[in-house]
Amino acid sequence: MKVADLPLPQTLKTRYAERGIENLYPPQEACVAAGIFEKKNLLCAIPTASGKTIVAEMVMHRHIADGGKCLYIVPLRALASEKFEDFSGKGAKVGVATGDLDRPDAYLGRNDIVVATSEKVDSLLRNGAPWLSKITLLVVDECHLIGSPDRGATLEMVIAKLLMKNPGMQVIALSATVGNPGAIAGWLNAALVTSEWRPVDLREGVYFEGAIHFAEREDRTVAGKSRYDDLNLVLDTVAEGGQCLVFVSSRRNAEAFAKRAAGGLKLSEPALDTASAAIEHEAQTDLGRTLALCVRNGAAFHHAGLSSAERHIVEEGFRNGSIRVISSTPTLAAGLNLPARRVVIRDYLRFGDGGMAPIPVGEYKQMAGRAGRPHLDPYGEAVLIAKTADAVNDLFENYIDAPPEEIASQCNAENALRSHVLSLIATAFCRSRPDVLAFMDRTFYAYEHQGRRSTIHETIERVIDWLCDKEMVTALGDRLEATEYGTLVSRLYIDPRSAETIVDALAKAPDFADLGLLETLARTPDMLTLYLRKDDYEVIYRFIDEHIDELWTGLPYGDDEMQAFFCSVKTAMLLLNWSEEVTEAMICERFNVGPGDIHNKVETAVWLIHAASRLASLFKRPFAQPIADLEIRVKHGIKKELLPLIKLRGIGRVRARRLFNAGLTTPEELRAAGIGALVPVLGEKTAASVLAQVEGKGGGKTAPPEKDEAPRSRQAFLSAFCGDEE
DNA sequence: GGCACAGCATTTTAGACAGCATGTC
DNA sequence: CTAAAATGCTGTGCC
Known part of the structure; x- marks a missing residue:
């Protein structure tokens, strides 16, 4: 056709x-x-x-x-x-x-x-x-x-x-x-x-002891150039002129493999040097330096801890062929279109609730489907690595020949329904209990459960009762209507439970405190907290002790609750560090995260702080302004004293700090100082544009994001956060 | 006394959606 | 339904 x-x-x-x-x-x-x-x-x-x-x-x-x-x-x-x-x-x-x-x-x-x-x-x-x-x-x-x-x-x-x-x-x-x-x-x-049709032939096989075994073709021997099977699989493809994606189960594995691959490849090309230099230019962090080193030799790793610039450079380097191998966590499995001739699914077990569990067949298929670049590769290969002879058959059975999982509706989950039922009522999609049930009858869930017993009606009733109890919805007979509170929660797009957590904390809080709010937000289901490490406990405990007045909740009872509390405090500590102008590199080191993680946490926090400020104007007026200030501070990562400067277009975290340290603390002072004083701090172009703003009574702000090169501090590790000496 | 090393104990563990209010080259 | 790998520590044996 x-x-x-x-x-x-x-x-x-x-x-x-x-x-x-x-x-x-x-x-x-x-x-x-x-x-x-x-x-x-x-x-x-x-x-x-x-x-x-x-x-x-x-x-x-x-x-x-x-x-x-x-x-x-x-x-x-x-x-x-x-x-x-x-x-x-x-x-x-x-x-x-x-x-x-x-x-x-x-x-x-x-x-x-x-x-x-x-x-x-x-x-x-x-x-x-x-x-x-x-x-x-x-x-x-x-x-x-x-x-x-x-x-x-x-x-x-x-x-x-x-x-x-x-x-x-x-x-x-x-x-x-x-x-x-x-x-x-x-x-x-x-x-x-x-259809199973693909534009490039896909060969799925299992590697074991020096060869890839296929179901419908001869084994392919892989030269044992090194003592690592996974590396040999990469070198094999690269020698042939192809590229390789290696999927592993953890960030540490991804980084470790990229280092090993870099050592095995030892390439040296101008394009790689350029990419590596670009990363190094970005990198103030260990992660960045490691990545730059790998890229110089033709290898890279990819996971959510990378900054967006780093991710972009890695993806582009792979796309243009200079980077030969990327070892990746599942970030790349479902994301961008980034095919490679050979895909190695090295780790098919991943940590989850209750231990290592095999990844779903669908996820395997997704990763395997990355193999073979249309028009560029003669074929694509997806390779699983077996550690024992028995595993070879198991892997064929459980992945290559296995049918993909069935899709099941997730609509009967109370956590999901709370939010969605509220939105149905708030948007007047549904005006009564029967309306809600009728609507849910049009979902895939209902289609799947036709003629079968299901508990969704009870779940919905429970959810509606909860929403009424929390005064997000009012019921008059069967008739349902969202309150102002409920409507706001629906529009803010936060989980109703998050709203409850926030409103509850606001009500109980004696005075406003940045830490109190941030910890509250870290406790909501809309924010994933940081992982707690063994050594953190003591530090966080001391921090809580010293800042108990600023926290809006005391130590909870029970082990799980205590652990959750520590997690939310730790997350709040990161956000507080950020809004106190601690450098990115320092935060990465203290909290054992990557720049990408900071970005994600900050982004989520800004969203939730905004929600909190809206909720405060409904329930706790006096807090609305300080919350709005905190929103700007967390968004830009600045101390309070920079708030007047950050409003200027072209002024971000770094320039605001430079101006302030030069004794220029407000737009008025900038105007008084004149162009001569601004140029040495900002450079000619920015100085002129900023001056134009302050003279024209200051403009709105749509500033470009600033590079992070804030002054360095000497503190290191989380323990230093408390200013203690061991 | 100091070093190497086996063997046991401890530690760690993926990802990433969403607000608002403006007007636009 | 379900852990595994890397790192840290300790004790032993040997020089």
Whole structure:
């Protein structure tokens, strides 16, 4: 089937032709045959890289040509940006909406295609974005994620809400291969296309004692260049001109393997030196220095502790072929499109609740699917490593030949329902108990449990009772209505339990204290706390003792409660360090985290502090202002004294501190000092722009993020935080 | 006394969504 | 349903 014959706008056909896309892949033809251009719903469950995105894109352009509007839901922000780039420049107006990339609602609605994360869509629904009712085509990427325990319910609810809101809307769901595609297709009233077809041949095998064993072809011997099996697998592929992805179970393993690979590869190329230098330039941290060292030799590691700059350099280096191997935690498994000729799934056991557990088949398939770069590799290889002869068969049985898991709805979980039921009521999607039950009847959960006994009605009743008890919802007979509090919680998009934790703490707090609030926020279910290490206990205990007046809660009883408390205090300590201008490197060292972790914690904290300030203006007025100040401080990582300066555009953490230390502490003082005094501190260009602002009565702030090069302190390790001497 | 090393004990452990209010080149 | 690997420490044996 030829692209040229499809009912598509000429612009798109031209763009495809330029990229050499002339014929459809077989699964894509099946999608066309399933009636995607006749507004039929579709569930397309085929392997990665077999052209799902293009199927969706073609249908989107068909809709746009007919005056429609498309919403493309993705699970990750990075994916949203990637799809945004993909779809842009092909004749459609494209927009992104994620928590960090946002446009005003009305502006967003002017696009033909909006790419958004599921949570963002949910939030837009809660905040009543009017253009959502104009969506004629919904594309759900990675649709199998409705089975994910933590975020699946949101995706399912968003789909259900949109289906209810826009009855004529076409749905295209794209999914990895799953165990029960028929069930999902049935729920969506969609035609089902499944296929194992891939543009690049995928060979799945198990390595054991010097050779990769395949089911349907000869073993492949791997030269024993080193004493490490995993390294040999990498060197083998690199020698052949390919690249390698190695999936491991922990950050430490990822780093250790990258070092080993760097030693084995010992490459030396200008491109690698450039990338390494770029990382070194960024790096004030041990992690960065280690990474730079690895990259110089052609290897890298990848996990959530990397700063976004470091991640970007590693991904780009791999994409352009200079970095030969990345050892990665699951970050890369589900994220960006970063294929490699050989994928080594080295660790198929991962730590979880109650010990090491084998990763799910679906996750294996996802990682294996990364093997083989279309048009670049002659084939792709996915290799598991067996440690014993017995394991070889087990691995074939449990992964390579195993059927992927079935997807199950996560909508009967009380934790998820609390938030979603509240939003249904707050947005007047549902106005009574029967309404809520009727709505839930349209979910995948209900479809799955047709004619079977289920407990969801009881769960819903319990959740509604809880919401009433906490005064987020009022009930008058069957009629339900959200209170001002409940509406706010729904719009803030925080877990109702988090709201309760915050409101409760605010009510009990005698005086405002930064630490008190931060510890409260770290205790909410919306913030994951840091891991507690053995040596931390004593330090944290002493810290609590010294700061007991600033904490809004005393020592709890019970071991688990105590441990949770220590975790939240530790997390609050990190945030406090950050807002006291402790350097990134120092925080990394003290808390044993990476720059990426700091960023994540800070981002979550800023979101929750904002929520807290809104809740405070409802329940504890006097706290609203100090909370708003803290929000700015945590956002920029500055002490209180820099608050006046940070308001200026172009002034971030570093420059504000430099100005302050130069004796310029307010915009007024900057104006009085004049350009001559500013240039030595800020450089000519920034000085001029800042001066223009203070002379023009100061402007609003949309400052670019600043590089972190704050002054160094001499403290090291968490113990130094208390200023103690052992 | 000092060093090497076996063997036992302790420690550590993945990831990443979300607000708001503005207008835009 | 379910832990494993790396690191730290201690005691022993040997020179």
